[in-house]
Amino acid sequence: MATLELKNIRKSYGATQVIHGIDLDIPSGDFCVFVGPSGCGKSTLLRMIAGLEDITSGAVCIEGEVVNHISAAKRGLAMVFQSYALYPHMSVKANLSFGLENIGMPRAEIEERVMQAARMLQLDQYLTRKPGQLSGGQRQRVAIGRAVVREPKVFLFDEPLSNLDAELRVAMRGEIGDLHRRLGNTMIYVTHDQVEAMTMADKIAVLRDGKLEQYGPPLDLYNAPANRFVAGFIGSPKMNFLPGEFRSGQVHLKAGSAIDATAFAGAGDVELGVRANHLEITDVSDGALVCEVHSAEQLGGETYIYGALSDDTPITLHRPGQVPVRRGEKIGVRVDASVVHLFSMETGASLAT
Known part of the structure; x- marks a missing residue:
């Protein structure tokens, strides 16, 4: 050795x-x-x-x-x-x-x-x-x-x-x-x-x-x-990156939702990083992101859903079990704010405190 x-x-x-x-x-x-x-x-x-x-x-x-x-x-x-x-x-x-x-x-x-x-x-x-x-x-x-x-x-x-x-x-x-x-x-x-x-x-x-x-x-x-590079390279599927503006302890996403980000320090244009398994499917309602389904991979014990948000940001969801979704369907998506990451849009550096 x-x-x-x-x-x-x-x-x-x-x-x-x-x-x-x-x-x-x-x-x-x-x-x-x-x-x-x-x-x-x-x-x-x-x-x-x-x-x-x-x-x-x-x-x-x-x-x-x-x-x-x-x-x-x-x-x-x-x-x-x-x-x-x-x-x-x-x-x-x-x-x-x-x-x-x-x-x-x-x-x-x-x-x-x-x-x-x-x-x-x-x-x-x-x-x-x-x-x-x-x-x-x-x-x-x-x-x-x-x-x-x-x-x-x-x-x-x-x-x-x-x-x-x-x-x-x-x-x-x-x-x-x-x-x-x-x-x-x-x-x-x-x-x-x-x-x-x-x-x-x-x-x-x-x-x-x-x-x-x-x-x-x-x-x-x-x-x-x-x-952002490490976040996108490590982990499969690749981490989702959602553009937004960081102010007053929240990330205001361009896709139309505000996510708590009091654990981070910074301001201005950012990207919120969230892994596919930290996204939940919910009803299309106030507070939820709206995703239009483009395709789904049904693997029996798990489902991968690929789609886009209202601002055309691509997004991937990973859910256990068999999730019945159709191409063109609109689903609500909630972000688990306790496990998100935040990156500077300018430098790509993590804004974690």
Whole structure:
């Protein structure tokens, strides 16, 4: 296990800066997930930690030691790629042992590490097979096993599940989580899928345009987002944002309702953020927002309703059970004021006190 610190990390390609001074402290044994939209810099940041990408300025520290000028092979890290990167002509066993053979490790120790990793990842019955004879999930386990046998200080995962189908992704998330609990190593995991981030991470680093937007435990980011971007990115379905004006402790929505906001500080144009499951369906009456239903997803145990308010603001409701609504129907919507968020229209920052 090892601590990992990023100190004012910057990356430029010529005059174009892509990573803008990121500071991050990842404690030993943590499972940290870098999440953000495509092009936000998360994979570039991971490759800089790994030593596969030069650092323009700042420092990467592993166990307190600056490793900027230490080669990737000597940093004590192991990386699992999206593409698996297995040798197709080698057996599973040969793939697992190849890296250890290259550094001259004794044969007996290689055998012990390979067999231990194979048992841990349930690959022991596939050791003589070639990668082409394995399923996607099995190939991914071989790629993870190749990292495990190195006994690294830190595991780095670069979108390792993006090539798998939905059902297999869920299963592999569980397997990687189990691996982390068994080994206790520090792990950094890159994904664009916020569901993966929420279900796997001890802490999440949300990135946008090469900047760190927020860092902390998943539920802290969900319950107390620092800004509109984090609020909209973390959580599924996406948070609803309703424009309005904040005055005298209330948000006067453009859609025609006033919501208590005495827990916030600010004034002027704002966006009120409310999650889909914090909206209730009621009669169309004074005080309720009016939503015209555009579509509904009936999933048996839950219903998602998509529509628009009177000012054309799109809105999503999530209700338990089976809610009978029709396209074009108008329904009343009440907001649970105790769980709303408020963001500055100008800066996007949270106005929570």
